[in-house]
Amino acid sequence: MKSWGPTEDVRGAAHLTVQKRKWHPGVLLFISALLCSTVTLVTGCNKALCASDVSKCLLQELCQCQAIEGNCSCCPECMLCMGNLWDQCCDCVGLCSKNKESRKHSARRSSLEELPVPVPSLFRAVSSMQEGESALGWTSHSLPIREELAQSTHMDHILLGAHSVVTASPLTNTSDFCTVLYFNSCMSMRRCHQSCESVGSTKYRWFHNGCCQCVGPDCHGYGSKEPICRQCQTKEMMSEGKRERATV
Incomplete structure (x- = not known):
């Protein structure tokens, strides 16, 4: 029977950890969009402006909810994370208001x-x-x-x-x-x-x-x-x- 050395044990444990970790779909989708310029994450998302801040907020799991009928449980924390980029980057996480007239007066x-x-x-x-x-x-x-x-x-x-x-x-x-x-x-x-x-x-x-x-x-x-x-x-x-x- 083959025995693993210390290095192989560490690698094996790390591999299992990666397998067990589940990424939020929004994180995977946004990272994929950044890697492929032909992919658009959400209509209106300015990747050049928002990439860094949106990635940071998604990785901290601060923007992982859905805005349904005006109810958005994670919006306050997500806004706080994005700061003054919120209005320009909320489309990247699907939390912008769909009402164009409302967004006009955001x-x-x-x-x-x-x-x-x-x-x-x-x-x-x-x-x-x-x-x-x-x-x-x-x-x-x-x-x-x-x-x-x-x-x-x-x-x-x-x-x-x-x-x-x-x-x-x-x-x-x-x-x-x-x-x-x-x-x-x-x-x-x-x-x-x-x-x-x-x-x-x-x-x-x-x-x-x-x-x-x-x-x-x-x-x-x-x-x-x-x-x-x-x-x-x-x-x-x-x-x-x-x-x-x-x-x-």
Whole structure:
């Protein structure tokens, strides 16, 4: 009978491990598409832009679900992994909205998460800075509390982390305002989280076009629904936002 040496034992064990490991079909399909330029994984998938990030997220098993009738259990984690490439690369994992009209306004979709240690005094000091006083790259914006609470039924809102549902109680003082900060440049969801923590925000709201909003302590939970970061919006979005605000 032939006996195996130490090297052969290791190789045999490794071979069995490879045989037992089961790859998710999405991982195999995407890797195959990268190896063969004539194969298209999903219509609209930009392999040149998305290959690295999508492969990383698939290998971490963060995007392995199906979006059925608006229900997508893995979308929050997948979005967090892809960061500001989500809108451009979600087709590669089959998680983009099939509704073309909805995808046209994808930058209106956002994710909201509470921050663990807000510092209200710091946030108020930062948001009170006048234009030109700071070169840190943010602008402040205020909106009525009533307008903020009207977002409670927002269909495209994805809530991450521990949060409480905001109830729209009758307001007697309609002059109360919610103040938020917008960082001027686009950024990833993770960087938005870190940036809003650094200014003492109670929550951060990251729009899926990369616009980052820090929600202040005087807000009731949602902040503003408008992604109006100065250097992170298309001309079409800017004109639509102006028209909407003019009709309110």
